[in-house]
Amino acid sequence: MSGGLHFNRGRPCRISVSYSMKNNTDNEQDETYLQVRNVTKMFGTFAALKDISLDVNEGEFVCFLGPSGCGKTTLLRAIAGLDIQTHGKVFQGGREISDLPASERDFGIVFQSYALFPNLSVNDNVGYGLVNVGTSKADTHARVVELLSLVGLEDQGDKYPAQLSGGQQQRVALARALAMSPGLLLLDEPLSALDAKVRVHLRHEMKELQQRLGVTTVMVTHDQEEALTMADRIVVMNDGNIEQVGTPEEIYGSPASPFVAEFVGTMNFLKATKGENSQIMLGTHTLTLNDAEKAKLNGSSVLACVRPEDILVRGVDDSTANSFDTKVKNLEFLGSFCRATLVYGKDDTELQADFSINLVRDKGVEEGGNVRIALPANSIHIFSAG
Amino acid sequence: MTDQTLSSASPAIVKPKLSRDDYVMRAFVLVIGLWLVVTLLMPLYAMLSKSVQDKDGLYIGLTNYIEYFSTPALFYSINNSFFIAFLTTAITISLASVFAFILSRSTIPGKGIFKSIALLPLLAPSLLPGISFVYLFGRQGVLKDLMGDYSIYGPIGIVMGEVFYTFPHALMILVAAFSIADARLYEAAEVLRSSRIRTFFTVTLPGIKYGLISAIFVVFTLVITDFGIPKVIGGQYNVLATDIYKQVIGQQNFQMGAVVSVVLLFPAILAFAVDRFVQRKQVAMLTARAVPYEPKPHTLLNRMFFLYCCIIAVMIVGTIGMAGYASFVTFWPYNLELSLNNYDFDVMDGGGWGSFYNSLELAAYTAVIGTSVIFTGAYMVEKAKGFGLIRGIIQFFCMIPMAVPGMVLGLAYIFFFNHPDNPLGFIYGTMPILVIVTITHFYTVSHLTSMTALKQMDPEFETVSASLKVPFFKTFLKVTVPVCLPAILDISIYLFVNAMTTVSAVIFLYSSDTALASIAALNMDDAGDVAPAAAMCMVIVATSATVRVFHALLSRGIAAKTQKWRKR
Ligand SMILES: Nc1ncnc2c1ncn2[C@@H]1O[C@H](COP(=O)(O)OP(=O)(O)OP(=O)(O)O)[C@@H](O)[C@H]1O
Ligand SMILES: [Mg+2]
Numbered sequence: 042m043s044g045g046l047h048f049n050r051g052r053p054c055r056i057s058v059s060y061s062m063k064n065n066t067d068n069e070q071d072e073t074y075l076q077v078r079n080v081t082k083m084f085g086t087f088a089a090l091k092d093i094s095l096d097v098n099e100g101e102f103v104c105f106l107g108p109s110g111c112g113k114t115t116l117l118r119a120i121a122g123l124d125i126q127t128h129g130k131v132f133q134g135g136r137e138i139s140d141l142p143a144s145e146r147d148f149g150i151v152f153q154s155y156a157l158f159p160n161l162s163v164n165d166n167v168g169y170g171l172v173n174v175g176t177s178k179a180d181t182h183a184r185v186v187e188l189l190s191l192v193g194l195e196d197q198g199d200k201y202p203a204q205l206s207g208g209q210q211q212r213v214a215l216a217r218a219l220a221m222s223p224g225l226l227l228l229d230e231p232l233s234a235l236d237a238k239v240r241v242h243l244r245h246e247m248k249e250l251q252q253r254l255g256v257t258t259v260m261v262t263h264d265q266e267e268a269l270t271m272a273d274r275i276v277v278m279n280d281g282n283i284e285q286v287g288t289p290e291e292i293y294g295s296p297a298s299p300f301v302a303e304f305v306g307t308m309n310f311l312k313a314t315k316g317e318n319s320q321i322m323l324g325t326h327t328l329t330l331n332d333a334e335k336a337k338l339n340g341s342s343v344l345a346c347v348r349p350e351d352i353l354v355r356g357v358d359d360s361t362a363n364s365f366d367t368k369v370k371n372l373e374f375l376g377s378f379c380r381a382t383l384v385y386g387k388d389d390t391e392l393q394a395d396f397s398i399n400l401v402r403d404k405g406v407e408e409g410g411n412v413r414i415a416l417p418a419n420s421i422h423i424f425s426a427g
Numbered sequence: 428m429t430d431q432t433l434s435s436a437s438p439a440i441v442k443p444k445l446s447r448d449d450y451v452m453r454a455f456v457l458v459i460g461l462w463l464v465v466t467l468l469m470p471l472y473a474m475l476s477k478s479v480q481d482k483d484g485l486y487i488g489l490t491n492y493i494e495y496f497s498t499p500a501l502f503y504s505i506n507n508s509f510f511i512a513f514l515t516t517a518i519t520i521s522l523a524s525v526f527a528f529i530l531s532r533s534t535i536p537g538k539g540i541f542k543s544i545a546l547l548p549l550l551a552p553s554l555l556p557g558i559s560f561v562y563l564f565g566r567q568g569v570l571k572d573l574m575g576d577y578s579i580y581g582p583i584g585i586v587m588g589e590v591f592y593t594f595p596h597a598l599m600i601l602v603a604a605f606s607i608a609d610a611r612l613y614e615a616a617e618v619l620r621s622s623r624i625r626t627f628f629t630v631t632l633p634g635i636k637y638g639l640i641s642a643i644f645v646v647f648t649l650v651i652t653d654f655g656i657p658k659v660i661g662g663q664y665n666v667l668a669t670d671i672y673k674q675v676i677g678q679q680n681f682q683m684g685a686v687v688s689v690v691l692l693f694p695a696i697l698a699f700a701v702d703r704f705v706q707r708k709q710v711a712m713l714t715a716r717a718v719p720y721e722p723k724p725h726t727l728l729n730r731m732f733f734l735y736c737c738i739i740a741v742m743i744v745g746t747i748g749m750a751g752y753a754s755f756v757t758f759w760p761y762n763l764e765l766s767l768n769n770y771d772f773d774v775m776d777g778g779g780w781g782s783f784y785n786s787l788e789l790a791a792y793t794a795v796i797g798t799s800v801i802f803t804g805a806y807m808v809e810k811a812k813g814f815g816l817i818r819g820i821i822q823f824f825c826m827i828p829m830a831v832p833g834m835v836l837g838l839a840y841i842f843f844f845n846h847p848d849n850p851l852g853f854i855y856g857t858m859p860i861l862v863i864v865t866i867t868h869f870y871t872v873s874h875l876t877s878m879t880a881l882k883q884m885d886p887e888f889e890t891v892s893a894s895l896k897v898p899f900f901k902t903f904l905k906v907t908v909p910v911c912l913p914a915i916l917d918i919s920i921y922l923f924v925n926a927m928t929t930v931s932a933v934i935f936l937y938s939s940d941t942a943l944a945s946i947a948a949l950n951m952d953d954a955g956d957v958a959p960a961a962a963m964c965m966v967i968v969a970t971s972a973t974v975r976v977f978h979a980l981l982s983r984g985i986a987a988k989t990q991k992w993r994k995r
Contacts, residue, residue, distance in 0.1 A: 079438075122443075128438035140444045142449060143446070143890060143894060144447075144448060144896060145446060148894055149895075152885075152891075154887060156888055159906075160906060160992050161906065169897060170895030173895070173896060173897045174896065201991055203991075203992050204991070217891070220895070
């Protein structure tokens with residue numbers, strides 16, 4: 042694992058644990074746990090969600106990722122029945138819930154504010170729903186203790202929310218949301234009120250807990266790192282639309298649109314023209330593409346996208362495919378690696394590349410110097426320009 | 428996908444199903460709306476229509492208004508009312524701004540005591556200063572020489588009384604305005620070596636601008652709608668509020684009473700509208716990052732400030748003290764021996780001690796029922812989902828009582844509840860109608876206090892409850908009410924004290940069985956029993972003060988008990 046993105050590339054991380062032992066083998070192919078069908082949400086004349094369709098499998102952890110105002114919360118609230126969609130349908134566990142109020146749906150929810158009841162102890166907060174369904178005192182207590190130990194707060198039950206740290210409050214909210222064993226766990230930016238260290242720690246814990254319980258989970262976030270590390274699948278949203286749905290590797294490795302490419306991670310967008318034999322011309326340099334990208338070539342000018350960390354220097358010589366000379370305009374030290382701004386071609390087109398400290402030392406990369414780089418065919422993504 | 432083509436052809440609008448909570452909340456919203464229609468709108472409508480009818484109830488258009496404006500004796504009161512209101516507003520605001528400035532921006536000792544004294548007039552019925560000034564400056568007054576050739580009975584007495592009565596109202600608004608001003612501006616001014624006077628005009632004044640405007644309109648409204656003071660000390664000087672009383676009680680001319688009411692309604696509504704507009708702006712000024720101002724000591728100024736506060740405090744205590752002293756004097760000014768004779772209300776007209784017990788009963792019912800109705804109503808209107816239009820209309824209804832003078836409301840109740848066709852007529856002349864009119868009269872402030880408290884609650888409490896399948900009313904009782912308890916107590920004490928002291932809203936509605944202490948005081952004063960009237964006022968003051976002290980202790984107890992979860 043390298044850089045700030047802690048996910049395992051190349052290894053599928055789909056979860057197969059099914060939640061609460063439901064038998065789901067009969068029609069696994071066409072039956073998903075949560076189905077959103079053509080959902081549109083209007084606020085007056087403004088469409089916050091535009092014909093959204095989405096499937097979430099049982100036991101899956103799905104993240105809604107997107108910039109502020111893109112409709113993530115709106116979609117989550119529609120799924121919860123808090124602000125019901127204007128058009129479209131929602132199914133959960135095979136049951137249509139499109140028009141049901143929140144109280145008749147089956148979910149637990151954690152808000153950014155946690156919404157813990159300030160005048161009730163941690164125990165009473167967690168047991169709030171249990172008491173109501175007539176669970177006996179002893180059973181409630183046992184369940185509360187179980188839930189609190191699940192989130193690592195077994196000795197905090199008698200405190201009030203205000204006496205806990207932000208991270209502890211968040212875990213109480215999580216325990217409360219799980220108390221009734223909901224079929225669906227909804228999280229609206231549950232970590233965003235916490236400071237960076239705690240956030241990274243809780244990210245890990247929450248993911249582990251979710252895997253252990255196998256509860257189908259939908260989390261809203263605008264933090265790509267959070268989405269990439271926690272989600273089984275990410276739903277990238279923009280302006281009320283879904284841009285792409287895929288595993289973290291798919292989202293990061295093969296973004297479906299320039300928006301996704303730019304929003305998740307860093308990406309160079311290089312203007313290129315179509316050359317012969319399904320090659321492209323980057324100025325005077327000829328680049329070869331892999332077959333999948335070749336198929337996307339239509340029109341004479343395209344955008345060739347490369348991530349800074351995919352740019353090669355080691356072992357690159359004049360004979361290497363897709364290689365050309367660049368000049369180092371700027372070299373920025375970022376701790377574990379350096380970000381270089383390279384320029385190439387007649388008009389000094391800029392290009393960002395991430396070099397390891399080792400490489401910089403070994404190859405003697407320095408500002409003003411020259412370096413030959415290669416853009417491996419498999420790392421180039423093609424989008425039509427304009 | 429076939430799905431897509433299907434849906435784009437005819438996107439059916441999803442009609443959300445309502446949960447049981449939704450039904451219950453909406454039912455509550457409708458009930459509260461209905462309550463306001465019956466206790467507020469229909470009476471006001473009855474009054475408006477009465478003003479365009481003749482004695483037999485026939486529609487005569489604006490004839491009554493034409494008569495009103497062609498009778499100098501009547502419309503001249505408009506002049507008088509405005510004159511008194513303007514003058515009082517100018518004096519009260521000047522005195523109160525300086526006092527508020529000192530309380531919030533200086534380091535003089537005893538600020539807490541000064542503030543408590545300044546708020547004392549809130550505990551008294553508005554006729555108390557009138558009575559007190561009669562003893563101080565009247566024909567047999569202790570200080571009558573100060574008056575020279577002038578008489579206290581008339582505009583001078585009214586203005587003095589109104590200043591006493593409105594001072595704490597203005598002070599509370601202004602202290603709040605000063606205390607939210609941002610300290611960083613002062614620090615900036617200090618660093619720039621701005622002179623104190625310049626700082627005052629460039630920083631202080633703009634900072635309290637909205638508070639100042641708000642205070643001006645509140646005082647103006649209080650004065651123009653007040654009835655107690657001009658009644659007691661106004662002599663031949665007529666104002667709108669006393670005109671209504673004279674038309675209705677003196678001449679039984681209900682139509683003209685309605686006309687005067689409508690005339691009085693105008694300035695009150697205007698002042699209210701401006702105040703609401705300004706208040707909305709004020710909220711935006713208080714940014715989350717404002718740093719409270721820490722006053723710095725300044726010796727010479729402090730001495731002047733201290734002196735100023737002492738003078739004001741002496742005047743307030745003196746006014747109440749005079750009434751208190753006079754109430755114990757056996758026979759003013761001939762027998763100055765102290766006795767409890769004047770407290771023997773049962774031998775006097777006006778209702779006796781029974782009226783005091785009635786007042787207690789009214790205050791208790793108003794506090795308990797009023798707080799329940801208003802807080803629950805505010806909760807439902809705030810939290811119910813959907814029903815946007817109806818909730819908006821109810822929010823607006825809740826603001827109306829503030830703009831309706833008590834006398835006008837009382838008169839409107841006569842027209843509405845005493846109408847032979849009204850099935851609710853049976854409550855006329857009973858305790859319930861007094862409770863209802865008092866709740867309605869003081870609805871707005873209580874409603875706004877509730878809303879402020881409710882808005883500070885996390886809006887997702889109800890959502891979380893719904894996801895845990897807990898009905899909203901359980902969360903209301905287990906979370907909302909306990910967390911809002913300080914505000915709820917504030918509302919109940921506000922209603923209690925106002926029910927104890929109010930005169931204007933109930934003066935047309937009491938019967939011999941339901942005479943009230945404040946009205947007994949008024950009637951005794953009317954009958955020339957000024958000392959017993961003073962005594963009754965003192966009983967009211969003592970009661971309000973006791974309840975306030977009790978409230979303070981209770982609040983402190985609650986704060987101590989709940990500080991575990993309120994503070995980190
Ligand atoms: N009640 C509402 N009335 C009108 N517009 C709304 C309402 N709620 C949301 N919107 C609009 O809908 C769009 C999507 O809002 P939403 O809250 O879903 O964004 P988001 O993706 O959750 O953003 P953030 O990351 O800032 O929370 C925004 O443009 C917002 O202004
Ligand atoms: Mg959001």
